[in-house]
Amino acid sequence: MPKIAVVRRDLPPTLSAVVRLGAALAGIGIAILSISVILGVDAWTVTERVVGTFLRPDMIRYLIVFLPVGLGLAVAYHARLWNLGAEGQIVMGAVAAAYVALFTPLGEIRVVGPLAALLAASLAGALWALLPGILRAYLNVNEAITTLMMNYVAYSLCNYLVYGPWRGRRVYGYPETDLIPDASKLQWVHGYSFSPWSLVIAIAFVPVIYLFLYKTRIGTALRGYGSSPAAVELSGISGTRLIILAFFVSGALAGLVGGNEILMYHRKLVPGEKIGAGMGFVSIMVAWLADLNPALMPLSAYYVSALHYLRMVMQVGELTEPVARFFIGLVFMLLLVSIFVSKYKVVIRK
Amino acid sequence: MIVEELFESFFLFLLLAAVGDIIVERSGVLNLGIDGFITLIFALCYSATIAYGPVASLALVLVAGAIYALLIALFVNLLHSSHVLTGLVTNMVFYGLSVLIGYWGLDLATERGVPRTLSISTPLDWRTVLALSILAVSATWVFLYRTRIGTAVRACGYNPRSADYLGVNVWRTRLLSLVLGYIIIALGGYVYVLFYSKAWTPYIGMGYGFLALALAISSLWHPLLITLPTVIFSYLLRSLYVYQLEYGISQYILSMIPYLASIVFITAVIASPLGKKLPIPKALGEIYYKEERAA
Numbered sequence: 001m002p003k004i005a006v007v008r009r010d011l012p013p014t015l016s017a018v019v020r021l022g023a024a025l026a027g028i029g030i031a032i033l034s035i036s037v038i039l040g041v042d043a044w045t046v047t048e049r050v051v052g053t054f055l056r057p058d059m060i061r062y063l064i065v066f067l068p069v070g071l072g073l074a075v076a077y078h079a080r081l082w083n084l085g086a087e088g089q090i091v092m093g094a095v096a097a098a099y100v101a102l103f104t105p106l107g108e109i110r111v112v113g114p115l116a117a118l119l120a121a122s123l124a125g126a127l128w129a130l131l132p133g134i135l136r137a138y139l140n141v142n143e144a145i146t147t148l149m150m151n152y153v154a155y156s157l158c159n160y161l162v163y164g165p166w167r168g169r170r171v172y173g174y175p176e177t178d179l180i181p182d183a184s185k186l187q188w189v190h191g192y193s194f195s196p197w198s199l200v201i202a203i204a205f206v207p208v209i210y211l212f213l214y215k216t217r218i219g220t221a222l223r224g225y226g227s228s229p230a231a232v233e234l235s236g237i238s239g240t241r242l243i244i245l246a247f248f249v250s251g252a253l254a255g256l257v258g259g260n261e262i263l264m265y266h267r268k269l270v271p272g273e274k275i276g277a278g279m280g281f282v283s284i285m286v287a288w289l290a291d292l293n294p295a296l297m298p299l300s301a302y303y304v305s306a307l308h309y310l311r312m313v314m315q316v317g318e319l320t321e322p323v324a325r326f327f328i329g330l331v332f333m334l335l336l337v338s339i340f341v342s343k344y345k346v347v348i349r350k
Numbered sequence: 351m352i353v354e355e356l357f358e359s360f361f362l363f364l365l366l367a368a369v370g371d372i373i374v375e376r377s378g379v380l381n382l383g384i385d386g387f388i389t390l391i392f393a394l395c396y397s398a399t400i401a402y403g404p405v406a407s408l409a410l411v412l413v414a415g416a417i418y419a420l421l422i423a424l425f426v427n428l429l430h431s432s433h434v435l436t437g438l439v440t441n442m443v444f445y446g447l448s449v450l451i452g453y454w455g456l457d458l459a460t461e462r463g464v465p466r467t468l469s470i471s472t473p474l475d476w477r478t479v480l481a482l483s484i485l486a487v488s489a490t491w492v493f494l495y496r497t498r499i500g501t502a503v504r505a506c507g508y509n510p511r512s513a514d515y516l517g518v519n520v521w522r523t524r525l526l527s528l529v530l531g532y533i534i535i536a537l538g539g540y541v542y543v544l545f546y547s548k549a550w551t552p553y554i555g556m557g558y559g560f561l562a563l564a565l566a567i568s569s570l571w572h573p574l575l576i577t578l579p580t581v582i583f584s585y586l587l588r589s590l591y592v593y594q595l596e597y598g599i600s601q602y603i604l605s606m607i608p609y610l611a612s613i614v615f616i617t618a619v620i621a622s623p624l625g626k627k628l629p630i631p632k633a634l635g636e637i638y639y640k641e642e643r644a645a
Contacts (some may be wrong), residue, residue, distance in 0.1 A: 326446030
């Protein structure tokens with residue numbers, strides 16, 4: 001009987017990139033196919049629209065979400081800390097930003113208002129991530145499950161506010177707050193729903209996180225912590241502090257994005273499920289698609305944002321959202337296969 | 351009566367899901383995919399019952415459990431994928447698929463002119479529930495702690511490399527416990543749809559899988575210890591709306607209680623002396639790479 005063995009190998013970086021790219025292209029193929037089969041739109045129309053979404057600047061609105069969150073998560077994942085709570089951290093950032101913009105005098109001041117709101121947002125996100133971080137660092141409680149639970153808590157907290165005490169006076173019974181003051185809004189590029197400043201901030205984090213992870217002592221220790229915590233401890237760096245730092249950074253970036261969603265896109269606090277919209281979960285795959293490398297993150301965020309934007313283009317009623325989930329999931333399954341191909345090979349021995 | 355309140359179909363569902371999860375995680379597979387599966391199985395069970403009746407639906411649901419287990423095993427065993435990513439990705443795919451399947455059932459009900467709510471003539475009474483849950487818990491305990499295969503399963507979760515040295519086939523053992531675990535979880539989903547909800551709405555069941563996961567952790571993956579937290583949580587979850595009606599507490603505050611409570615519960619158990627004593631699946635989430643044995 002032939003024996004099947006899976007053997008580790010390292011593809012050269014270029015070939016590995018080709019494999020990853022192949023998976024990405026095949027993913028687009030799956031997207032086209034599943035949309036045209038499940039929703040019954042003919043394949044050529046779908047192809048046209050799919051290519052269109054990759055070229056239209058509208059999807060930058062999603063890039064602004066996925067890029068910073070993916071960068072932050074990469075910091076935690078390099079240390080093999082499973083922060084799966086980006087969704088909740090985004091929501092809490094949104095809550096904090098809405099509070100500053102709506103209920104403090106700062107909201108009425110230009111420039112200072114948005115800056116204060118974004119600062120509060122990243123702080124809120126960081127604190128939300130810190131609770132599971134502390135439990136992991138001091139009591140060794142599995143962080144994957146606690147961060148997941150914190151997502152649901154954040155949803156409920158946000159919903160409580162918009163259905164209850166924060167519900168606006170001019171919203172005719174909708175579960176949302178009043179609009180934030182004009183001074184706090186981040187202005188859109190004409191004709192699109194994103195702000196140039198948010199884009200600049202999002203892109204600015206690419207070199208910052210890159211330099212932090214690869215050129216500083218703490219960053220190197222963080223990367224080392226993933227493969228060998230003991231070695232890092234022996235080099236004189238506290239593992240506990242590293243864990244707390246990793247959670248703080250990833251939470252702060254997710255929170256910042258949540259705040260930006262309020263100032264730039266929604267302009268009011270809406271129910272938690274609408275703010276997060278599953279983007280916190282998708283960001284996890286953005287980080288892994290780029291192999292946790294900050295320099296490649298813009299590419300992977302671009303790809304995922306375009307796929308994410310696709311569902312806005314395919315307006316086909318109540319099935320749009322589940323179908324989008326389904327095909328984005330399939331694309332990520334391909335990604336897992338492509339990781340396998342570039343890291344292992346199958347050997348059949350007689 | 352209080353027993354009737356505690357032992358009803360929702361409790362049985364949660365217990366079966368948690369027990370199935372224990373079997374899976376005892377073999378070292380971190381089982382985040384359970385949430386997508388529960389969402390899927392609710393939709394599948396509902397639609398299949400409308401289309402083919404309750405008996406065929408049961409068969410279909412169990413087969414679906416086995417197939418889902420095979421899919422997870424393909425990724426975590428053969429493709430050496432990270433358990434967390436595998437779980438998240440399968441969740442995403444099956445959340446989406448569940449809605450498509452559920453709408454198929456709803457449309458079919460409208461087409462045939464049958465009511466959208468399932469009508470089951472014999473509800474589960476508390477004695478049946480109690481008997482079934484004792485059976486499930488004790489059978490799982492016997493399987494894990496008193497059989498050869500069960501010992502192998504626990505060994506794979508504790509230290510797969512040593513288990514391999516002793517002649518245990520880690521891949522095969524993990525596959526076996528995945529299939530067994532998911533069949534039990536599927537059974538739980540069947541109980542939920544036919545005896546508890548009797549209806550389907552989009553994304554119903556989302557989050558219950560993670561709750562079952564939390565229950566498994568808080569009992570330190572021990573099938574006998576799981577009964578108590580499950581009784582408490584199922585009672586808590588069902589009685590939340592009573593507090594809303596009686597004391598006027600916002601439902602949004604109430605709906606965060608189960609999740610906060612499970613975090614507190616897990617932390618308390620892990621920090622307690624019990625948490626340091628009981629052997630837990632240490633290698634949970636570890637990708638087992640066979641060819642590295644010699645290193």
